[in-house]
Amino acid sequence: MADVVEDMIQTWAPEDLWAVAQPLIPVAAKRPQxxxxxxxxxxxxxxxxxxxxxxxxxxxxxxxxxxG
Known part of the structure; x- marks a missing residue:
């Protein structure tokens, strides 16, 4: 099933789209609690x-x- 998920992610968010979008996504905040x-x-x-x-x-x- 993991391979199917990875294939779907690669299909709908290919490397070139991810390279453009990734810098725009904020870093997740740490949750110390x-x-x-x-x-x-x-x-x-x-x-x-x-x-x-x-x-x-x-x-x-x-x-x-x-x-997910």
Missing amino acids: GGGKRRADDRAVLAAIAYMVQAGCSWRKLPAALF
Whole structure:
């Protein structure tokens, strides 16, 4: 399943798009107290957004197994 996820991320957030987008994404803040939800992978989120725009679906209908 991990290979399928990586393939989807590579398809919807290819290297050239990621190279442009990555510097624009803020660094995650440190949480010294811990807790809370784990931050999703930035590139997976970018891939999900690109998929959503292309497919025209809502955020809730994204395949969670592929985009987290």
